[in-house]
Amino acid sequence: MSTTSTPDNLELATxxxxxxxxxxxxxxxxxxxxxxxxxxxxxxxxxxxxxVLGGIQPVEVRRPAIEFLERLAVAAR
Structure with missing residues (x-):
């Protein structure tokens, strides 16, 4: 995924x-x-x-967090 096609991190954070x-x-x-x-x-x-999310602990939160961010970025385009 290209960073130029993703929304601003502050929008994702909100x-x-x-x-x-x-x-x-x-x-x-x-x-x-x-x-x-x-x-x-x-x-x-x-x-x-x-x-950064790749280093999240506990590991049970890591994969869902990365997947959640990916879904947010796609939805925000």
């Missing part, structure tokens, strides 16, 4: 934060969306965010 706020407390959905929101808010590019 969307992810909204979804995290709506997710049930303690749920995997909340952890995933929250992780993506923080990562996108603190990185400059989509690819940098993907790279």
């Amino acid at each position: 969307t992810a934060r909204e979804m995290a706020d709506q997710a049930p407390a303690g749920s995997l959905e909340k952890a995933v969306a929250g992780s993506v929101a923080i990562t996108c808010a603190t990185t400059r590019t989509y690819q940098e965010a993907i790279d």
Whole structure:
């Protein structure tokens, strides 16, 4: 995926934060969306965010977080 065709990281962060706020407390959905929101808010590019998410712990959150960010980016185009 090209970084030129992806939305701004701050837009992705805002969307992810909204979804995290709506997710049930303690749920995997909340952890995933929250992780993506923080990562996108603190990185400059989509690819940098993907790279950072690749190191997320616990591992059970890593793959869903990357997949969630990919879906957000596609939906925001």
